[in-house]
Every structure is written in C-alpha cells, then in structure tokens.
Amino acid sequence: MAGGADTAPAPASREQPRGAAPALAALGGSRGPLLVTVALVAAIALALIVAYGLHDTAQRAVNGLVSGSYFALGAVGLTLVYGTLRLVNFAHGDLLTFGAYIAFLVNVTWGAPLVVAVLAAVVATAALGVLSERVMWRPMRGRGAGLLQLMLMTLGFAFVIRYGIQMIWGTIPRRLDVDVTGSISFLGLRIGRTELIVVVVGFVVLCAVGVMLRRTSLGRQMRALSDDMGLAEVTGIDTDRVVIATWIFAAGLAGLAGVLYTAAIGTLTPNLGFFLLLSLFAAVILGGIGNAFGALAGGLLLGLAQEWSTLVIDPRWKVAVGFGILILVLIVRPQGLFGRKERTL
Amino acid sequence: MHAGTRSRWLLAVGAIAVVLGAAGCGDDDDGGGGGGATTGTGAAAEAPADTSFDQTIGVLLPLTGDLSPFGAPGRKAADLAVSQIEGATRAGGVETTVSIESADTESSPQAAVQAARQLISGGASCLAGPWASSETLAVAESVASRQETPIVSPSSTDAAISDLDDDGFVWRTAPSDNLQSRALADTVEEELGGTDFTLSLAARNDAYGQGFIDKFKTAWEEKGGRTTGPVLYDPEQPNYNSEAAEIVRGDPDAYVIIDFFETYGKMGASLVRTGEFDAGRLFTADGLASDRIPDTIPARALIGARGTRPGTPESGAVVEAFGRLWREAGGAPRQTFDAQNFDATMLCYLAALAAGRADGPGIAEQLQAVSAPPGRRFTFMELADGIRMIAAGEEVDFDGVTGPIDFDENGDPTAATYEVYRYGDDGVLSVERQFEARAAAE
Numbered sequence: 029m030a031g032g033a034d035t036a037p038a039p040a041s042r043e044q045p046r047g048a049a050p051a052l053a054a055l056g057g058s059r060g061p062l063l064v065t066v067a068l069v070a071a072i073a074l075a076l077i078v079a080y081g082l083h084d085t086a087q088r089a090v091n092g093l094v095s096g097s098y099f100a101l102g103a104v105g106l107t108l109v110y111g112t113l114r115l116v117n118f119a120h121g122d123l124l125t126f127g128a129y130i131a132f133l134v135n136v137t138w139g140a141p142l143v144v145a146v147l148a149a150v151v152a153t154a155a156l157g158v159l160s161e162r163v164m165w166r167p168m169r170g171r172g173a174g175l176l177q178l179m180l181m182t183l184g185f186a187f188v189i190r191y192g193i194q195m196i197w198g199t200i201p202r203r204l205d206v207d208v209t210g211s212i213s214f215l216g217l218r219i220g221r222t223e224l225i226v227v228v229v230g231f232v233v234l235c236a237v238g239v240m241l242r243r244t245s246l247g248r249q250m251r252a253l254s255d256d257m258g259l260a261e262v263t264g265i266d267t268d269r270v271v272i273a274t275w276i277f278a279a280g281l282a283g284l285a286g287v288l289y290t291a292a293i294g295t296l297t298p299n300l301g302f303f304l305l306l307s308l309f310a311a312v313i314l315g316g317i318g319n320a321f322g323a324l325a326g327g328l329l330l331g332l333a334q335e336w337s338t339l340v341i342d343p344r345w346k347v348a349v350g351f352g353i354l355i356l357v358l359i360v361r362p363q364g365l366f367g368r369k370e371r372t373l
Numbered sequence: 374m375h376a377g378t379r380s381r382w383l384l385a386v387g388a389i390a391v392v393l394g395a396a397g398c399g400d401d402d403d404g405g406g407g408g409g410a411t412t413g414t415g416a417a418a419e420a421p422a423d424t425s426f427d428q429t430i431g432v433l434l435p436l437t438g439d440l441s442p443f444g445a446p447g448r449k450a451a452d453l454a455v456s457q458i459e460g461a462t463r464a465g466g467v468e469t470t471v472s473i474e475s476a477d478t479e480s481s482p483q484a485a486v487q488a489a490r491q492l493i494s495g496g497a498s499c500l501a502g503p504w505a506s507s508e509t510l511a512v513a514e515s516v517a518s519r520q521e522t523p524i525v526s527p528s529s530t531d532a533a534i535s536d537l538d539d540d541g542f543v544w545r546t547a548p549s550d551n552l553q554s555r556a557l558a559d560t561v562e563e564e565l566g567g568t569d570f571t572l573s574l575a576a577r578n579d580a581y582g583q584g585f586i587d588k589f590k591t592a593w594e595e596k597g598g599r600t601t602g603p604v605l606y607d608p609e610q611p612n613y614n615s616e617a618a619e620i621v622r623g624d625p626d627a628y629v630i631i632d633f634f635e636t637y638g639k640m641g642a643s644l645v646r647t648g649e650f651d652a653g654r655l656f657t658a659d660g661l662a663s664d665r666i667p668d669t670i671p672a673r674a675l676i677g678a679r680g681t682r683p684g685t686p687e688s689g690a691v692v693e694a695f696g697r698l699w700r701e702a703g704g705a706p707r708q709t710f711d712a713q714n715f716d717a718t719m720l721c722y723l724a725a726l727a728a729g730r731a732d733g734p735g736i737a738e739q740l741q742a743v744s745a746p747p748g749r750r751f752t753f754m755e756l757a758d759g760i761r762m763i764a765a766g767e768e769v770d771f772d773g774v775t776g777p778i779d780f781d782e783n784g785d786p787t788a789a790t791y792e793v794y795r796y797g798d799d800g801v802l803s804v805e806r807q808f809e810a811r812a813a814a815e
Contacts, residue, residue: 084618087615087618088615088618090614091612091614091615091618094612094614095610095611095612098611098612201634201635201638201667201669202669203638203668203669207671208642208646208671209642209645209646209671209673209674210646211645211646211647211648213648218646218647218648220614220642220646223612289611292611292612293611293612293638293639293642294638294639294642294669294671295635295638295639295669297635303609304611335614335615338615338616338619342604342605343604343605343606343615343616343619344578344605344606344607346607346610346615347607347610
C-alpha cells in the first residue's frame with residue numbers, strides 16, 4: 029500500500045483507480061509527513077516565541093497565513109491541471125491576471141458590486157480555460173505533442189494573455205472598488221478585513237476541492253486520468269468530459285484567486301500573476317504535485333517561512349528564505365511533503 | 374527618475390528583456406582613469422579659440438515608448454537652444470554653424486545604443502540625451518567612452534551614473550539622487566525643527582530606493598539625528614504586513630520611505646492596517662510625487678505627507694525668458710526636464726566653442742570648465758557676450774535655465790533646485806517652497 033510515502037510503489041496506486049480505498053490510503057500516507065511537518069513548525073514557533081515574544085511571533089504567523097492563502101488559492105488550479113493532464117501551465121499566473129481584470133471591468137468600469145465581479149471573473153476565466161483546451165491542448169494531445177512543445181505553448185499563451193491585457197488596459201496600476209485599509213483586531217493581533225476574507229475563502233475552497241477529489245465520482249475520475257489517461261479511457265471514463273471539468277475548476281479557481289488577491293492587496297497590474305507564478309509553483313511542489321491539500325500546506329508553509337524569517341533577518345531576504353526551505357524539503361522528499369512518489373518519464 | 378521605474382518595470386516583464394539588459398550591462402568599458410577626469414577649470418583656452426567650425430549636435434529622444442510624453446517637448450527644447458545659438462553667433466563675433474540631428478531611443482536601452490551609434494556615425498560630436506537612467510547607463514558603457522563622444526542627459530537621476538568609469542564622457546543636467554537625499558535630510562530638519570529625532574527609514578529594495586535611503590541615513594546621522602532601519606522591501610511581494618510592522622515599531626518621530634507608486638499602493642495599505650501609521654509624519658521623495666494622490670494609493674497612506682522633488686526655478690529673469698521663448702515658438706507645451714535638455718544642448722555648443730573644435734574629446738574636456746566657476750557668469754540671455762568671452766579665451770561660468778549647473782568631476786550638477794511638496798487633505802499636491810541644494814564640497 030501507499031503507506032510510508034517514501035516507498036509508495038507506483039503500481040499500487042495504479043491498480044485501484046476507483047473506489048474509496050486509494051483515497052483512504054492517500055490520507056493515511058500523508059499522515060507521517062504531516063506529523064513531522066507539524067512538529068517541526070511547532071518547534072520553530074516555540075523557538076521564535078522564546079526569542080522574540082509571543083505577540084510578534086503570532087502577528088508574523090498571521091501575516092504568513094495571509095500570504096500563504098494567496099499562494100495556496102492560486103496554486104490549486106496549477107496542481108489540478110498538472111495532476112490530471114500532466115501540463116506544466118506557465119499561463120496559470122496570467123489566468124489569475126485575466127480574472128482580476130475581468131473583475132476590474134465589471135466592478136469599476138461597469139460599476140457592479142464586487143460579488144458580481146467575482147462571479148463574472150470566475151465564469152470568464154473558466155471559459156478561457158475551456159477555450160484553451162479546445163483550441164490548443166486537445167489537438168496537441170491528439171497529435172502526441174511532447175512535454176517541451178506543450179510547455180512552450182503555455183509560455184506563449186501566458187505572453188498572449190499578458191500583452192492582450194496591456195493592449196486593452198495599459199500598464200498603469202488599477203484598483204478594485206474595495207477598501208483595503210480596514211483591519212480587525214483580535215487578541216492584539218491585526219489582520220486586514222479583505223485579507224481575512226481571502227484566508228477564509230482560501231481554506232474553504234481548498235478543502236472543498238480536496239474533498240471533491242477524494243469523495244466524488246468526478247474526483248475519482250480525475251485521479252484516474254492522472255494515473256494513466258489511456259487506461260482511464262479503456263475503463264469507460266468519458267475522459268473528454270473530465271478534462272473539461274478539470275479546466276473549469278482550474279481556470280475558474282484561478283479567476284477567483286486573481287480577484288481575491290487583488291481585493292486584498294489593493295492594486296493590479298498586468299504582471300500580477302506573472303510575479304506570483306513562481307511562488308505558486310513553489311507551493312505546488314512543496315506540497316506535492318496534484319494534491320489540493322498539498323497546495324494548501326505548501327502555500328501556508330511558504331508564507332509562514334517568509335514572514336517568520338523577517339523576525340530573524342532583514343525582510344528583503346524573505347523570498348530567498350522561502351525558496352531555500354523549498355530546496356531543503358525537496359532534498360529530503362523529492363516528491364514534496366504530501367506527494368506520491370512518481371515514476372520518472 | 375520616473376524613467377527609471379518604467380524601464381525597470383519593463384525589464385521585469387520578461388526574461389528576454391532581462392537577458393538583454395544583462396548583456397547591455399555586461400560589457401564594461403575599457404579601463405581608463407576613474408570618474409570623469411577632466412582637466413582643471415582654468416583650462417578654457419588661453420589663446421583665442423578657432424571660431425569657425427561646423428558642429429552637429431545629436432539629440433537622443435524618447436519619441437516612442439513609455440517616455441514618449443517627453444519626446445516632443447525635448448526636441449523642441451533642443452531646437453530652441455540651437456536657434457538661440459544661431460541668433461547669437463554673429464553678435465558674438467564667431468563663424469560657427471550648428472545643426473541638430475535627432476534619433477528615437479524608443480525608451481529602451483538597446484534602441485538608445487543603436488540611436489547613439491547612428492548619430493555619431495552621422496557626424497554628431499556631442500549628444501544631448503538619453504533620458505531614462507537605464508538608457509544613459511547603456512549608452513555610457515557601450516558608446517560614449519568607446520567612441521569618445523560626450524553625452525549630456527537631461528533627466529537621468531540614478532546615483533550610479535556618478536560612479537561610472539566613463540573617462541569623462543558622461544554628463545547630465547539633471548541632479549543626482551545623491552543630491553536629493555541630502556536635500557531631503559535638510560528638509561526634514563527644517564520641517565521638524567531640529568535633528569534630535571528618531572526617523573524610521575524604509576525603501577524599496579532596488580538601485581533607486583536603497584541608494585537613496587543609504588545616502589539619506591548618512592546625511593541625517595551626520596546632522597546628529599537617530600535612525601532605525603532601513604527596512605528594505607522587495608517590490609514584487611503581495612503584502613508588506615511584517616515590513617510595515619517593523620517600520621512603525623517603537624513609535625518613531627517621523628518616517629522616511631522611498632518608493633514608487635506601483636509598490637506604495639501595497640505598502641501604504643499595509644502601513645494603514647497596522648493602525649499606528651500617521652502619514653502626517655511621513656517624508657518621501659520624487660518617486661511618490663504626483664499632482665494628486667493616484668486612486669491606486671489608499672489616501673490615508675499619503676495625506677499630509679511631505680517630500681522633495683527636483684524642480685526648475687519658478688521665478689527669475691532666466692526662467693521667465695525661457696517660458697516666453699517656449700510660448701512664442703508654439704507647439705508642444707512645457708514638460709518636466711525640457712529646460713534640462715535646453716541646457717544640455719547649449720552646453721554641447723559652448724564646450725565645443727571653448728575647445729575650438731567640434732570633436733568629442735575636445736568637448737568633453739571643456740564641459741566642466743564652461744559650466745562651473747571660476748569665470749564670468751552668464752545665462753542664455755547674455756549668450757552673445759558669453760560667446761565673445763569664450764572666443765577671446767576668457768574663463769566663463771554658464772548658468773542654465775535649471776540653475777547654476779556647475780558640473781563636478783563626475784559630470785553631475787553640483788547645485789539644483791528642489792521643491793518641498795505636501796499632500797493636502799483633498800489629496801492634491803501643493804508646492805510649499807523651493808530651495809537650491811548644493812553638493813557638499815569634497
């Protein structure tokens with residue numbers, strides 16, 4: 029069984045593409061590393077509390093939680109697309125940007141309430157994802173395109189989206205009709221009101237996606253595709269439908285992430301998603317590719333590491349600390365914290 | 374300065390641009406003495422100079438791209454300078470002719486290098502421009518000192534330009550950020566009524582922010598003030614909650630934050646969210662100066678904030694004369710750094726006249742001499758007298774529309790006009806006063 033995740037044999041997961049057993053196994057398999065991770069984080073937190081006091085440590089943890097939910101929310105679509113379709117989507121960051129600009133159009137240009145803008149962004153971005161599948165990815169898969177071609181196409185798609193946005197809206201920073209300066213104080217800890225919304229929505233959405241993947245038949249089919257698309261098709265799964273569903277989820281969530289991110293930080297530029305993309309990849313890889321809970325954990329760890337590091341060293345190095353930890357984790361666990369060991373191609 | 378941000382920003386857009394940018398910085402110019410080693414100020418030819426030569430002044434302009442708003446006014450300023458020169462040569466008793474060739478830098482370092490090469494091969498002996506600091510750095514390293522042709526930028530304020538190993542071929546009529554950081558320290562002292570205060574320092578972590586805040590810290594501590602920080606922050610991060618907490622920690626008497634609007638939208642929001650930030654105690658610089666607070670910035674992060682920015686003198690005979698000249702010529706309206714380009718073009722000619730020949734090394738050798746003391750001071754209003762004095766081999770000190778200029782060893786103006794501005798409750802910027810800042814004597 030996929031017990032000690034280090035030794036999880038690939039065929040084990042492959043022989044049971046459906047049924048509840050693999051889901052349970054995956055849960056069980058992630059318990060070991062989860063415990064180790066939690067223990068490590070707790071130890072670091074304790075050390076920081078001793079050295080810098082409870083309040084500062086807790087406040088930085090809150091800040092880390094906020095950054096972490098940005099990363100996690102953006103990363104979940106990335107991990108879905110890679111997990112299901114084996115597509116390294118460099119355009120994912122720009123899907124976030126696209127969603128944010130659709131929200132800008134609806135919220136600011138047309139003056140509709142933010143909730144409507146969020147819905148419009150999700151729908152429009154999901155539609156863009158499906159369109160890209162129909163126009164680019166499906167024909168390319170049909171012709172047996174290699175990994176490199178697909179990757180370069182996603183990179184090209186990213187540029188097309190980004191410069192398309194620049195063509196329409198220009199490069200000057202824009203903002204949504206949201207007050208980003210309001211904050212809430214709780215037990216002496218402060219968190220921005222819009223930030224709190226992102227954290228809550230991030231957690232709910234990610235857990236929902238995680239449960240969907242494990243409990244629903246669509247989720248099981250998606251995971252079957254991720255194990256072996258050909259085999260899934262042979263067993264009677266309507267792969268086309270599942271792939272479209274994957275894109276609707278992945279791109280729709282990217283649109284949602286783009287709007288929420290913008291609503292929390294205040295400004296948006298055509299480079300918003302592009303600058304975030306590397307952190308999203310880091311969250312995905314840290315948590316384990318193709319795993320929604322992994323994206324959540326990876327994002328939070330990255331955020332915590334970055335913000336806690338500002339207690340110890342100059343804040344301008346916080347990005348390096350985050351990615352340094354990514355490298356360390358990967359040396360110990362190449363498949364990421366909660367990932368399954370994969371066959372190399 | 375704005376030029377700096379924008380092109381920096383563009384650079385970040387894609388890996389390709391980054392790679393090209395790195396390639397541009399990679400080729401260091403070949404050796405040579407440090408700084409701009411021009412000879413002493415007394416060098417303005419003892420013997421009467423040869424006063425019959427034809428000079429082509431090249432003008433590098435951002436006619437397209439991010440900085441295109443500066444292109445047409447820049448061109449007009451250079452044209453005005455040349456028509457002034459033409460009008461004064463006869464009265465000044467010299468037989469020089471001056472013509473202008475301009476080329477588009479497309480607001481990009483690569484295109485600027487291309488344009489500079491094109492102008493030089495077309496016979497230009499001195500270039501006014503380029504505009505963005507990134508363009509100036511690129512042209513300085515790959516064209517100016519190699520082809521021994523001086524460039525005089527009207528608008529590059531990056532402090533790094535001072536320290537270029539340029540053999541004396543890189544000049545500018547815009548003041549260095551070094552000068553502004555000292556001017557800001559003076560302003561803070563005056564506004565607070567002393568230096569017995571603790572300032573919390575912060576800046577975006579790039580050449581502009583870090584260079585500025587380090588110089589400011591030194592200047593403030595030399596005055597006897599105390600500082601905390603600086604907190605330097607990466608401009609591409611999603612939020613700055615932890616950084617903002619560091620900045621407001623310990624209730625400092627004032628904050629000094631050096632940033633651009635793109636990043637300050639996020640930093641400002643984080644600062645306000647700390648609940649302890651008071652923008653009335655914030656001092657900043659030209660990077661956050663705009664006619665009114667842009668709507669991407671939370672108003673509470675800037676209302677009441679004060680800062681410095683380079684200005685041109687608003688009053689005085691020279692300034693008024695230049696304004697009149699500009700209006701009468703019709704065409705493009707006034708624009709920031711137009712007068713700096715007028716002065717740059719003027720200096721190209723005056724230095725050639727002092728050298729007695731229109732060639733790059735000769736001009737480079739005379740630029741400091743004609744712009745700085747000792748010598749009789751004159752402005753473009755007394756251009757004919759100035760030309761006569763130079764032709765007679767006398768020492769002169771040209772004062773520009775933008776101020777006394779007085780180039781130092783590095784090719785920077787040692788004096789410049791700064792404005793102290795403040796954002797009112799309605800978010801509108803008002804200029805409270807102007808002053809002239811001078812570089813401390815070395």
